Amino acid sequence: MIALLTRDLRLAVRAGGGFGLGLAFFLIVVTLVPFSVGPENMLLTKIAPGILWLGALLACLLSLDRIFALDWEDGSLDLLATSPLPMEALVSIKALAHWLTTGLPLVVATPVFALLLSLPEAGYFPLVLSLLLGTPALSVIGTFGAALTVGLKRGGLLLSLLVLPLYVPTLIFGAEMARRGAQGLDMTTAMMMLAGISFGVIALLPFASASVLRVNLR
């Protein structure tokens, strides 16, 4: 299992752009926001938590179709399926690798981007915490979508259509937690719900992902 994780991380580093692409996309989204809504700091302050969450979500979405596509094309996925590794472990590792290469860099970089959108000081900690709690759920749900569409030509658009509705609860609770934090309101409920969703999907969704991946391999 660790071998697979290190291989995926090594591939992401060597292919270049594995880490960088999502971050660059996130930066572009954040840069475009003031152009589209105007440069007033008051407004930006108000929408910053939501925009940052949306940006992180879209950056995450961008790299989903690569989770299985490369291994599918070169046959590794077939070979991994015949290996001693259970399919559930395989999809969990893939989700973890995706989070480490996409979600975690986003979490780390968010404070810098928050600066550009003049997030109030009180908002930094809740925002980063909410992303830290929420992005794993985004990766795990995205892995399910990627497993559903693996092997489909032009699966990218379909993948977005399938995954985005599934992202709704995570986005709502995540952005709500960040918004309440930024406004100095109580954010316990949102945080609990967000953590609940994350732990729930991490525990349960790999079974669904593994079953659809098995179907897609046959």
Add this chain to the structure above:
Amino acid sequence: MELTVQDLSVTRGGVPVLEGVSFDVAAGEVLILRGPNGIGKTTLLRTVAGLQPPLSGHVGLEREAMAYAAHADGIKATLSVRENLAFWAAVFGTGDIASALTSFDLAALADRAAGGLSAGQKRRLGLARMVVTGRPVWVLDEPTVSLDTQAVALFAQAVRAHLAGGGLALMATHIDLGLDEARVLDVGPFKAKAPDLDDFDGAFL
């Protein structure tokens, strides 16, 4: 260790292609499947390897006993030859890759990036993976594609070594490997017959 396949029917894209296939392969034996293109050799091998469920029938061994190799070798271009093999060795919980490197004459290439290998060298790397799996049953689909005569001889040697170690092999191939002891099974007679047109359920599959 014996691979027993009984009355196996397999489907491709929901349509039955082969039915009633039965054979045994004992330890130390190799069985070669022959038949025209499109008859369903690949489908049969994938079913035996446990990648897809059979329509009916029974495969006598668990998939944990099998190592499968097909047209795609699952080689990562940015990893070196050694890293590629070491990864599979780690996944299959074996670990020794030195013998695999030597038996396919890859030692000199070990630190080259796999992306820079020729097609034949890639194929050798893909076959070396079979050695590091440590699995007793090799299921091979057209293993000699893009290999030159010398490499085919290397492959035949590796198969013999595997058989001598108590393993067995099942492969689909068209060329003569020089494996005189190999048994040959023509899958042509097992071609699935279309069920009666009026059999609504049967024609549904």
Add this chain to the structure above:
Amino acid sequence: MMPELGKYAEAVLSSYAVSIMLIVVLVIASVTRARRVKRELESVEKRGRENAEV
């Protein structure tokens, strides 16, 4: 005969129009596809039978 709908006439009439139109479109689409597929299947079955006899 028309009931007095008052100032909301537009809203009420348009929701009836849109809903009934959507339902009619769905029914027509279902029925035409059902007929077409039935016909096509019959021709395929006929062809299969003729081939079997040859």
Add this chain to the structure above:
Amino acid sequence: MASIWQYANPRKFIETTDRILPWVAGSSLMALVVGLVWGFFFTPDDYRQGSTVKIIYLHVPSALMAINGWIMMLVASLIWIVRRHHVSALAARAAAPVGATMTVIALVTGAIWGQPMWGTWWAWDPRLTSFLILFLFYLGYMALWAAIENDDTAADLTSVLCLVGSVFAVLSRYAVNFWNQGLHQGASLSLDKEENVADVFYHPLLLCIAGFVLLFVALVFLRTQTEIRARRMRALLARERLG
């Protein structure tokens, strides 16, 4: 007594539904015509909402069927996963466009109703929002069916999607409630809370609901027949190509 599963046989299903389809379709048409005419021409205006209350005869039944349609797909998907009856998977496939249309009707009538009542075409009210999300689920489900060539693979994948989607749809419903408290009135219809809707509106509404249910059943029967035939045709064509 014969088992209910005999209807999972495609041919038996087509024979049976062929027999009852005209009756279901006919009674659906009758219930809809009587219910809608009754509701439209012969019910008084509400003292607060004026004549817009007449939209209820379309809005509530379509909203009910939008949800029930998804539940039916969920049940059919579970039957496919557990017992692998092809008819069940195809029925789920057949129901999706009907459910999606019901969702659109509920959304459109809701928006038209909302305009005079709330002063805006679209409010991010939890229930409207939930229906929008439900519509997205329907779209994704249908798109997945359409994208996969192998029927059994498609049935397996869409079943799991339907299962997972159901969990997330419920989750979204709670999340959306938490996110915005909303303008919608509470449940306007339930059997033990008749006082919410006055009797004059209640009876034609029941008739309309019955009409929508029957319409849904009739359409699903017809479309499932079509899917069965289409599938058999694909199988026959695949065999022809195989020779």
